[in-house]
Amino acid sequence: MSNLSTITAENPLVLIGCGKMGGSMLAGWLKEGLSPDAVQIVDPFLDPVRKSFPELGNLHEAVDGLGQSLKPSFVIMAVKPQMMNDALAALKEHDLSSAVVMSVAAGKTIHYFEDHLGLDQAIVRAMPNTPAAIGKGITVCVANGPVSDAAKNICSTLLETVGDVEWIDDEALMDAVTALSGSGPAYVFYMAEAMAAAGEAIGLSPELSQKLARQTVAGAGGLLEESDETASKLRENVTSPGGTTAAALDVLMSEEGIARIIRRAMQEAKNRSKELAG
Structure with a gap:
């Protein structure tokens, strides 16, 4: 200091x-x-x-x-x-x-x-x-x-x-910054919400599903922070060909999957940031 x-x-x-x-x-x-x-x-x-x-x-x-x-x-x-x-x-x-x-x-x-x-x-x-x-x-x-x-x-x-x-x-880049890192924590929290709800839908108790979703998101974030590898590489490390993770990623990474949704969401956040800044 x-x-x-x-x-x-x-x-x-x-x-x-x-x-x-x-x-x-x-x-x-x-x-x-x-x-x-x-x-x-x-x-x-x-x-x-x-x-x-x-x-x-x-x-x-x-x-x-x-x-x-x-x-x-x-x-x-x-x-x-x-x-x-x-x-x-x-x-x-x-x-x-x-x-x-x-x-x-x-x-x-x-x-x-x-x-x-x-x-x-x-x-x-x-x-x-x-x-x-x-x-x-x-x-x-x-x-x-x-x-x-x-x-x-x-x-x-x-x-x-x-x-x-x-x-x-x-x-002018601050609107994009707002859309990514400023609002971004809410996207991650919503992912945890969605994972917990999906866990209940496939048979887990609400309590266990909440805990598994929370700790999985928190742990993955910690691993991403501590690792020198990219997010893409860390994803690949968890994904065995033809396995359970690959089956899920086939949905998430489809043409109508999460990448397209996140891009749309961040564009909307950027647009709103510009409006609020006047």
């Missing part, structure tokens, strides 16, 4: 929104050595924050509670998209000239933040996904011109506490 030395009590990190995503990131920063004095938290519901992070002292129910003399080095926007306008309106009253504003809110573009904070404001748009809550996420980031390479490195360090980080240059 040595490249976080610019984040101090005098030039703190301000976290606006300390729910599941914000709280997961905060836990990672503190675990990796960021001083509690170098963090200012803004959240309307502070009791859970106090309970989870008793070492923190700089807690505020609203942005207005931040001192006018405060000069943050980073402002992390982790509020719900519908709360963003009010948070930014209050934030404009503070000196952000030395700050990077990083948003982890879905659907809010860099242009949206520039409209509120000015074209000279350094802004990073980040798209994490829900496995970040257990440190297994992946976040894709894009920055505007005022963000320096050094600032990008610090943003990467902040986000790596909840998973892997990738940077892109073209913000």
